[in-house]
Every structure is written in structure tokens, then in C-alpha cells.
Amino acid sequence: MSNNREVAKLAGVSVATVSRALQKPELVSLKTRNKVLSAIKKLDYRPNLMAAKFRSGKTGNLVVLVPTVANLFFARVISGMQEAAHQKGYSILLCNTFGDPEMEEGYAKMVHTCQADGVIQLRAYNPFPAQDTGGSSTALPMVNACEVLDNTTVPTVTLDNRAAARAMTEHLLQLGHRRIAVVMGPKNSPLTRDRLAGYRDALQEAGIAFDESLLCPGDFTLHSGRKAAGELIERKDSPTAIFCENDEMAMGAIQRLKQSGLRVPEDISVAGFDDIAFAQFSDPPLTTIAQPAEEFGSTAVSLLIDLLEGRIKKAPKVTLPFELVVRSSTGPTSNKETVQ
Amino acid sequence: MSNNREVAKLAGVSVATVSRALQKPELVSLKTRNKVLSAIKKLDYRPNLMAAKFRSGKTGNLVVLVPTVANLFFARVISGMQEAAHQKGYSILLCNTFGDPEMEEGYAKMVHTCQADGVIQLRAYNPFPAQDTGGSSTALPMVNACEVLDNTTVPTVTLDNRAAARAMTEHLLQLGHRRIAVVMGPKNSPLTRDRLAGYRDALQEAGIAFDESLLCPGDFTLHSGRKAAGELIERKDSPTAIFCENDEMAMGAIQRLKQSGLRVPEDISVAGFDDIAFAQFSDPPLTTIAQPAEEFGSTAVSLLIDLLEGRIKKAPKVTLPFELVVRSSTGPTSNKETVQ
DNA sequence: ACGAAAAATGTATCCGGATACATTTTTACG
DNA sequence: CGTAAAAATGTATCCGGATACATTTTTCGT
Incomplete structure (x- = not known):
């Protein structure tokens, strides 16, 4: 797989210019940009997003803890999540937990090891109760949806x-x-x-x-x-x-x-x-x-991303409508x- | 978040020793190991797996292309995948494709950009037909399950x-x-x-x-x-x-x-x-x-991991049993x- | 045509863990 | 006790893209 530097060499520019041509094209002159783009095409270069994510410290992954994937309600919720996440450039790491706290903790730790940025929990259990501190910087970025905790500072999406x-x-x-x-x-x-x-x-x-x-x-x-x-x-x-x-x-x-x-x-x-x-x-x-099952999913994802990207002051509690x-x-x- | 070197400094050893204490403990003396472990505990150090994965070139992620998540049969398949993947240290990136080739191609490209190692496709469509070359090194590592292609060199898991x-x-x-x-x-x-x-x-x-x-x-x-x-x-x-x-x-x-x-x-x-x-x-x-829906999932995951880890010579075609x-x-x- | 500001580009370094290779320490045996 | 082999540890570098900062080039007003 070709990299940054090979493209730079072929295009006769520096790696910084290659990077800029892709990230902030407006900073690169048209002529240079074209040189870079044609070098990219010639080498069939694809940026290694793992490297970029590693550098930025953001994985772009969201862990979703589901008690049972094989449940029609949750399947719809997941469907809504997937769509919302994809639209915002995130991916869903689906985790079937059987409602087992140990598994939930194990999966939630993926955030600690930088395999994911945040967690969406579909069950009323906080894998790290001691850290239930909402906007605090040390807390696990988490959103609780569908079945939610009572006294939590975590954002929630629920039904009345x-x-x-x-x-x-x-x-x-x-x-x-x-x-x-x-x-x-x-x-x-x-x-x-x-x-x-x-x-x-x-x-x-x-x-x-x-x-x-x-x-x-x-x-x-x-x-x-x-x-x-x-x-x-x-x-x-x-x-x-x-x-x-x-x-x-x-x-x-x-x-x-x-x-x-x-x-x-x-x-x-x-x-x-x-x-x-x-x-x-x-x-x-x-x-x-x-x-509104899909909406549970999409709302939870939006909240989590807002939380991750620092757009949330205090944990919102969203209540979605039901219909008899x-x-x-x-x-x-x-x-x-x-x-x- | 503390890192490698902080732990090394606190333990009074080198970063290589820290790394070894975690990866190959038998190469490190008991005394040193304990020093390292206590430093890790004291600093609450968690290895940044993104860095490790970046270095190794393996993401540990598997893209799963599902036409419809909200389908009970697929939900069971996904459930089986998730369990098998987790057991082998991989994660499932779930992608709802609506059977749309464009979306499938988009998601499959995550392998090219090093966001995932391989793809499991639950529909009879190869996102990169030109590369349908099975064990070839340039091919997209893919396993086709449930609804499979006829003339493919890709491993398949299907029913008769x-x-x-x-x-x-x-x-x-x-x-x-x-x-x-x-x-x-x-x-x-x-x-x-x-x-x-x-x-x-x-x-x-x-x-x-x-x-x-x-x-x-x-x-x-x-x-x-x-x-x-x-x-x-x-x-x-x-x-x-x-x-x-x-x-x-x-x-x-x-x-x-x-x-x-x-x-x-x-x-x-x-x-x-x-x-x-x-x-x-x-x-x-x-x-x-x-x-055996769950088995479709677990078998597909096993095959894909075998493929990724080089344990497969020629593409296997697995046929699972049915029952009237x-x-x-x-x-x-x-x-x-x-x-x- | 000159100089300052703006635009474009380049250089060097960082991220954090893995590991080849070098070096030091320990073990063990004659 | 000496020395070779084995064990333990350290040093330096790599992975590939991002980016702060430095440098060069262009633009533009006078």
C-alpha cells in the first residue's frame, strides 16, 4: 500500500502539501492540487485512516451495548443508529451483551483502550457507575437509551x-x-x-x-x-x-x-x-x-456525537412520543x- | 491518558520492557514484571490499542454488510457473528445497506482505508467484482454468507x-x-x-x-x-x-x-x-x-478470520444443514x- | 519596481506502542 | 573463578498522516 511520502515524491511536493490537498484543498493552488491528485490516482493511494485516527485520538467508533440483537424492537433501534452514525462519519460497533454487566463492562472498556470514542447503552446499567459524572472529562462518554437509569447525569433517550x-x-x-x-x-x-x-x-x-x-x-x-x-x-x-x-x-x-x-x-x-x-x-x-424505535437510535447517536464533540453542556433527557x-x-x- | 513511557519511567525500566511485560510476560523477570504492573496500576495505564493496531496494520474490525438489520433471520446471523468475533478478539462493524450496491461499496472501502480488515457480505453481490480473486493478496478479504454468489472464488457459507x-x-x-x-x-x-x-x-x-x-x-x-x-x-x-x-x-x-x-x-x-x-x-x-442462523454468522466470521490470518489456501464453500x-x-x- | 502582506509550500516532529538489534546481567559448568 | 551461553533489559526506529512553524513565492498597492 502506497503512502503519503510516495505520493509526495511522485507529485514533486512535500507530504504536508499532500495532506493539505486532501484535507483543506483551498489552501493548495490549483496546479499543485492537480499534480497531487493525479499522483494519488496513479498510485491508487488511499489514506490510512488508522494512522489519522491514531494521531487525532478519535476512533470514529461508537460501541452499542444491546441486550439482545435478535429482538425486533432493538433491531429497529440499531437500524436507526447505524443510519445516523453513518451520516455523521461514525461507525457502530455492535455488542450483544445478554444483559450481563461483566460483558457490558468489557465492551465499554473499548473506550479506555481507544478502540471507540463512546458508548450507547440500551439497558439501565452504567458499566462504570463511579464515573457517572456526565460532562466530566474523565467520565465514560455514554448515552443511555430505551431503558434508562433514574438518577444519572448521563444523557438519556426514553419514552414516558x-x-x-x-x-x-x-x-x-x-x-x-x-x-x-x-x-x-x-x-x-x-x-x-x-x-x-x-x-x-x-x-x-x-x-x-x-x-x-x-x-x-x-x-x-x-x-x-x-x-x-x-x-x-x-x-x-x-x-x-x-x-x-x-x-x-x-x-x-x-x-x-x-x-x-x-x-x-x-x-x-x-x-x-x-x-x-x-x-x-x-x-x-x-x-x-x-x-419510534429508529428515532431512539438516531437520537442516541446524535446525543453521543454531540457529547463527544463538546457540544453538550449538561446532559439532556430526551423523551420521545408514544402512540396507543x-x-x-x-x-x-x-x-x-x-x-x- | 498516561502512556508507555510514563509507565517505564515510574517503573524505572525501558518502554520495551513495559511492552514485553504485557505482551510476552515470560521474557521479563518476575521482579521487573511486578514493578511494571504496579506502575501500570498506579497510573491507571491502558495501552492505546489504536496505536498498536496502527503499527501492526490490523484493525481487528470486520465490516458486516446486511441488507436489513431489522429482520429476524439476519438478526440471528448477526448475533452469531458477534459472539464468534468477540471470542476471537475482533469487533463487528455493522452496516445496514438496504441491498444498495453503492452503499455496499462505500462500506467495503473501509478495508482499503484501513478501518477494517475484511468484509462479510450477506447478499449475493461483490462490491469489487474485478478483485474477486480469492486468496490473492490484492483482493478484498471477503466472505459471502447466506445469499451467495455462484461463480466466486470468495469463501461462502450457504444452505443447499x-x-x-x-x-x-x-x-x-x-x-x-x-x-x-x-x-x-x-x-x-x-x-x-x-x-x-x-x-x-x-x-x-x-x-x-x-x-x-x-x-x-x-x-x-x-x-x-x-x-x-x-x-x-x-x-x-x-x-x-x-x-x-x-x-x-x-x-x-x-x-x-x-x-x-x-x-x-x-x-x-x-x-x-x-x-x-x-x-x-x-x-x-x-x-x-x-x-442454523447463528451458525451462518459464526462460520462466516471464522472463515474470514482464517482468511485474514492466512490459514486458508483455497476458498472453502461451506454448506450448512437445514431441517424441514x-x-x-x-x-x-x-x-x-x-x-x- | 519595491516592500509588505498574503498565499503557498516545505521541514521537522509528534502520536504511542512494537520490535530488531545492541547491550548488560545472570546462570551454569568445567 | 572464568567464561560462554542464556536471560533480561535498553536503545533507537518504525508505522503514516497531521500540523506547528519556518520558509519561499505570489500578489498588490503605490
Whole structure:
């Protein structure tokens, strides 16, 4: 591979001129510029960006920590990130973490070893809590998106999960449901906690007592939704509606309900969250909360780049809009259920 | 950020010793090693890997060209890649290309500018066809996986799509189907062509004439499956089975069929390809071809790293196994249909 | 045509770790 | 104890582009 100096020699100029001809062409006379460009073409010269980045101390890489790549919501978020990053001259280093703090720390260290400039974390965990100092110069440049930490000085991009869950719960209440089960995400997740809070807000406003036994554990997989639904319908006082914290679990639940001969929504309503592509192809099509997934990604990338390039004073907290999408998996309670 | 020399000074040794203490500890005496290590700890020194990589000429990055990140099959492939790469000390630079040759070329050029060491292409297109010279030193180090080129000297990882499509078609024929529609992937895709060939193989062996009008265009999205199904059932001589070239299209098709009051599989059978997670949660659960998606990714990464590290003589062609997974979306033809 | 300012170009050095080669220290054996 | 071999360590240089600063060339007004 030819380099700087070979080009300079062939063009009969100095390396500085070669560098300038590429970086700041306006500083080089037209004649010289052409000499340089033709030498570059003749040698098929390509600048070694590793050298340039090494010198500048900027890698142009962003580490993205994703609990599960093989998840439709995250896939959309990543898609949005990739596009935004590419547009601004950055690259995405994708890291599948399985939500394991050790892996997250390992990958985040790529910033320390100058393999990446910053980190986008899609889970509510700061790999270096002691350094959660936002704009501080020693801190890990990080942006927290989707599932975010509560008390953090790190920039965040999130949804008002509480309001969204409340909206969904209100929708179910309006349909006459009084016993609404919730299939939750992983324990200790602020996202799960906030959605639960929204659910309780709506219940409280409607004057309905909160029943902890209606809460089911889940892990955002189809299987966990199926399992939860199975357990719910075997109870004597089974719910008339199931609010799942993501669409995969909702679709798993629907499958299980149908398997037991229950009709959705006639016998039991099911709601999801995320509005993945499959939601409208579900049978019945899923009532859910649409999130601007790609925008989560692109916003997170923009914030991180702003942070890296010093355009951020204090950590912004961006909240993106949601939308309640009512389809056919939710419906009015049957008389039998409502008379109780 | 502290460097090499600061550590050397604090430890009272030379930079070479510092470097050796980290790279080849056995060459450094225990006493010296400890001095170095404690200096490293005291200064919180982290080697600047950009410098090391710059010097070695190896970036440790692999560019992955994916037509669509937000696709469950590719997401699994990427997941497998990421794990394999991480295990071998490489990172994945994820690039969403939308199947656009220009974007693919742009990203592939990252290898020329030393931002990455090699490329994994998940689509049948070589960004630098002139350089398709396999082991040649001037060639772009590339591995082609999933959808692969026919006449290439590049290493490939693929499925015997022809045999898989044939197996699925035979399954449908055994159930009595004689008019089997095919919802295809993008035109000009070897993958689509091979699957079609397998379909024709099976028809021919069964002595059934091939009817081109049973082929429907598609693009691997839920919507295109729905559209294709809509067109098929409006025909006078509509098929008794629809073989979709991926699960998303199959699920889209099923939705459309049900919408028209058709029962699957009683009135019409539907088969998919890929066995994504949703396939078994579809209503009815989808008959499909299971592919080892993660293994596509890990194998591609292994091959590329072998290629980069000079362990490959001539380009290997790896074929991974498939499995026909029969669920409930396919069934025997009804009498009405078979008597024709 | 002269001189000052502006434009263009060149020189030398830096970034930080790796390593070939040189040098010093230790080991071990007669 | 002496010396050769082995082990440990140090010195100097390289990788390739960026750039501060120095130097040369051009422009332009008078």
C-alpha cells in the first residue's frame, strides 16, 4: 500500500502539501492540487485512516451495548443508529451483551483502550457507575437509551413509559375490564417499574384496588408470554385482560389462550407494547403502544456525537412520543365477566 | 491518558520492557514484571490499542454488510457473528445497506482505508467484482454468507437452498397438493433462483407440469406475503398450497387468507422458510425450513478470520444443514380440491 | 519596481506502542 | 573463578498522516 511520502515524491511536493490537498484543498493552488491528485490516482493511494485516527485520538467508533440483537424492537433501534452514525462519519460497533454487566463492562472498556470514542447503552446499567459524572472529562462518554437509569447525569433517550402504560390501562378500563393482568419485563428494570406505575395510576384513578397477584413475571420472549397466559387462565379468578410489556409476550400469550379455546378479545383481551411489524399481522391484530424505535437510535447517536464533540453542556433527557394503537386484540368485556 | 513511557519511567525500566511485560510476560523477570504492573496500576495505564493496531496494520474490525438489520433471520446471523468475533478478539462493524450496491461499496472501502480488515457480505453481490480473486493478496478479504454468489472464488457459507425447497415441495406434494404457488424473494437473487429450482425438481419428479403463473413476486416482508396471497386467491384456479420463501411472507399470507375466510391448512396450506421465533407462535404454527442462523454468522466470521490470518489456501464453500419442520400450516388437500 | 502582506509550500516532529538489534546481567559448568 | 551461553533489559526506529512553524513565492498597492 502506497503512502503519503510516495505520493509526495511522485507529485514533486512535500507530504504536508499532500495532506493539505486532501484535507483543506483551498489552501493548495490549483496546479499543485492537480499534480497531487493525479499522483494519488496513479498510485491508487488511499489514506490510512488508522494512522489519522491514531494521531487525532478519535476512533470514529461508537460501541452499542444491546441486550439482545435478535429482538425486533432493538433491531429497529440499531437500524436507526447505524443510519445516523453513518451520516455523521461514525461507525457502530455492535455488542450483544445478554444483559450481563461483566460483558457490558468489557465492551465499554473499548473506550479506555481507544478502540471507540463512546458508548450507547440500551439497558439501565452504567458499566462504570463511579464515573457517572456526565460532562466530566474523565467520565465514560455514554448515552443511555430505551431503558434508562433514574438518577444519572448521563444523557438519556426514553419514552414516558409510565404515561404509555397508563394510556393502555385506561383503554382497557374503558372497555370495562376490571381485572387486568400485567406480564412484566425483567425484575429491577426501571422500564418495568415505570410501566407498572402507569398501570397503577390508571387503576387508582378508576378507583380499582391494585391486586399484586395479577402481576406475572416475564422476560420479553414469546415463551414467557405463553407461560404467563397459561398460569393466568388456570386461576379461578382469571383476568379479563392481559397487558403484556412487549409484543412478543403478547403474541405468546395469545397463542396460549387460543390453545385453551379462549377467544381474543371476546373472552379475554390482550395488549402489547412496541408495535413491532408482526403486531398488525397477529391474529387478532395487536393493540399496542407504538414507539419510534429508529428515532431512539438516531437520537442516541446524535446525543453521543454531540457529547463527544463538546457540544453538550449538561446532559439532556430526551423523551420521545408514544402512540396507543388500538387494533382488535382488545375489546369490551363480555357480560358474564362484567356482572361480577 | 498516561502512556508507555510514563509507565517505564515510574517503573524505572525501558518502554520495551513495559511492552514485553504485557505482551510476552515470560521474557521479563518476575521482579521487573511486578514493578511494571504496579506502575501500570498506579497510573491507571491502558495501552492505546489504536496505536498498536496502527503499527501492526490490523484493525481487528470486520465490516458486516446486511441488507436489513431489522429482520429476524439476519438478526440471528448477526448475533452469531458477534459472539464468534468477540471470542476471537475482533469487533463487528455493522452496516445496514438496504441491498444498495453503492452503499455496499462505500462500506467495503473501509478495508482499503484501513478501518477494517475484511468484509462479510450477506447478499449475493461483490462490491469489487474485478478483485474477486480469492486468496490473492490484492483482493478484498471477503466472505459471502447466506445469499451467495455462484461463480466466486470468495469463501461462502450457504444452505443447499435447492434441496431445502425441494424437500418442502415434496412435503406439499405428499399431502396431495398439485397446484403449489411460490412467493419468491427479490428477482436476480441466487437464493430465490435456487429455491425455485428445488421446487421445479420436485414437481418434475412427481410428473407435474410447471406453471409459471403460480410464481408471485415478493420481497421478504410481511406485506409482500399478504399482497401475494391476496392476488392468488382471487384467481379462478387458485392454488391449494403457497410456499413462501421466508416466514415473514408466509405469516403475511396467512393473515390475508384468514381475512378472506379461508382456513389454513384445511382450505389452503402455507409453508415458510427460516423458522424464525414467531413461526411456532403463528396461528396455525408454521411449517417451515429451519436454518442454523447463528451458525451462518459464526462460520462466516471464522472463515474470514482464517482468511485474514492466512490459514486458508483455497476458498472453502461451506454448506450448512437445514431441517424441514412440519407444523400445522400445511395439511392434506381437501377432497374438493383433489378431485379436479 | 519595491516592500509588505498574503498565499503557498516545505521541514521537522509528534502520536504511542512494537520490535530488531545492541547491550548488560545472570546462570551454569568445567 | 572464568567464561560462554542464556536471560533480561535498553536503545533507537518504525508505522503514516497531521500540523506547528519556518520558509519561499505570489500578489498588490503605490
